[in-house]
Amino acid sequence: MKEDLKNVTQGNSSVSEYYSKLKRFWDNIEELDEIPNCDYGVMIDCTCSMLKKLHTIIVRDKVMDFHMGLNE
Numbered sequence: 001m002k003e004d005l006k007n008v009t010q011g012n013s014s015v016s017e018y019y020s021k022l023k024r025f026w027d028n029i030e031e032l033d034e035i036p037n038c039d040y041g042v043m044i045d046c047t048c049s050m051l052k053k054l055h056t057i058i059v060r061d062k063v064m065d066f067h068m069g070l071n072e
Helices: 002-006 015-032 050-069
Strands: none
Touching (some): 002 050
8 A cells, every 4th residue: 555655646636636645545554554552551641752753754754745746
C-alpha cells in the first residue's frame, strides 16, 4: 500500500481530487499502523513529547507525499 501511495500523482485531477486520493491511502495506512498504547498506562502522564514528535513526523511525511505528486 505504501508503494502504491508513492506512485499517486495529480495527473489530470484537480488538487482537491488528488488530495482525496492521498487521504484514502493515508487513512488506510493509519488503520494498519496504529500508534501502540503503553501497556503500563504511563502515556497519559508522559512528559517526553514522544507522541507529539511522532505526529510531527507523520504530518511531515504526508506533506512530502502531497508535494511530490503535484503537477508543476
